Amino acid sequence: MCNPQTVAASGPSRPERGPAVPAAPAETTKTAETAPHGGTRVRIPGGTVRDLTHVVGPDWPVFDLYVRPMEIKPLANIAEHEYNALELTYNEHIGTHVDAPRHFDDDGLSVERIPAESLIAPLAVVRVAERAARDHVTELTVDDLLRWESRNGRIPDRAVLAVDSGWAARIDTPGAFLNFDEKDGIYRFPGISVEAAAFLVEERSVVGVGVDSPSLDPGSRPADPYTHRVLLPAGKYGIECLAGLDTVPDAGAVVVVGAPRHTGGTGGPARVLAFL
Template sequence: MCSPQILAAALAEAPPHDDLCGGHGHTVGAHHEHSAHDGHRAATHRGHSAAAHHEHSAAMHHEHNAVTHHAERAAAHHGHGARAPHEPSASATHEHGRGAVPAAEGIGRRRALRTALGAALGIAGASAAAGAIGAPRAQAQPLNLSGFRVRDLTHAVGPDFPVFNLYVRQPVQRQVMFEEIIGFNTAEWTMNEHTGTHIDVPAHSQRGLARADAIPVENLVAPLCVVRITERAAQDNTTELHVEDLLDWERRNGRIPDGAFVAMDTGWYHRVHDPAAYLPFDPLRLALLIPGIGPDAAEFLLTERSIVGFGTDSSSLDVGTRFEPMVHRMLLRSGRYGIENLAALDTVPESGATLVVGAAKLRGGFGAPVRALAFV
């Protein structure tokens, strides 16, 4: 979720979400883009919308031969009724549509994929020259994967994932294709790009800066530094990460490496199944009571160290009581990226792990869902 801090002083009089987020722009939280696809309303024919039927037909043009193409169109048209005459079985459809893959070719493809994965994973290294504008570009180095364990730092997203609904709609999943009818299942999702574990990119804070599809890929693989303030956060919902926390970390682990990603561990992810605890709102202060990264810590990381980004396991980089998204602006306008709603940071060590950010490459996106993995 993007900064929940830009709350209008007259929040109690705020219009409904549709008034804020509908039409051609946002009244509040304008830096968010919502999907205009709020679910199909078109009449369906026996469980399929016309759009889904034609979408499938177009896909089949490339995937199947003419016989399979017409047979599946007939099956979709008849819904759950009898299969069309001469329609091939599911196995025959696969054989006719895609052709059997020779065993040797399949093995070769698997080897190629393993080789590509090994080449893609690297440790972020040297940063850009001092004084350069924007994020440093990490330099990939070979990484030996043998003996590594993988930790998933990503929340599963579903319709019940907690969102601050002044800005963000709840995710919606709607199944539109069914194996009983056409042999496979697909669903359409309607969700904000800043839902669940997600990346904030520079354009999220200022137009004209890098969007989701322009983040240098070498910056998405980085040494992971985890700074824990869990005990403090358990006592104070609105605590912040400060320079002294970073210096304490360095006294234990050495200097934060160039090209690193710094993650604040507050233990907040344990609350995700209780929306009131994950996004506690104080109506008197008009503020979310969630921890964040202090401006002093952000300034230190951006000027005294050479990082690719930082993030948190809470839903905002900024503490919930700050009405201006200061830390967002500091980080994103420097050309770096942030990650919010990280999970399971307590399963990785303070230092020594490598973060791999599988960010969706959304063309023109101001953010994107990510699958964040730590190699330990």
């Protein structure tokens, strides 16, 4: 369920590991207009597309105090109705999904109001998987961000900053993704520190922040989602449960976030694609 798909596009093939992938040269890029009425133009690299989206179904692990598992019911079939259709019942915050600012701010943008030009962005990936393997509740720090910038330059304006903690690989092991500690009564998965969130809001100009773990906040403080409270009321969107971040470069890719457009939404499942 967790393996991201790789879709071939026009241009040369790329190595699997992100850091080894160079930014696409100018002649292999194409320009996409992100809004129909005078929107910003974004340069999308040619070459390879990586699908950063998990497949979601009834077996997707959920925080059962707040969220029920997804239900998929047959609605029509070829033999009886001459077409196939399914009925889906699911929470907005399940699988690979967007957290809209409204999720933590009554006055924030609901998901259908997030500007289209904010959903196509440079992708910056910070890697903490080695540390997360040792410390399951490790948090992205300001030092992690500054080290990334020492190698790659300043985090691009209007970027999506994503954290590769290696957590996506745990989705196929029952219990490993939420990683609930029965003894201590807490979840143990990585997230983003409040200090790093504040740095991205106050010192940089990202449009969104993503993680491959179940939440922007580490699992050790589910009742105190401070990172959400820093990022979302500041107008940033979040992406949780990303897949395949280890297949994209630290810098140079462009991400397209296929956010849903239902009225008043606090978020919703998304198809997230990276163009290398």
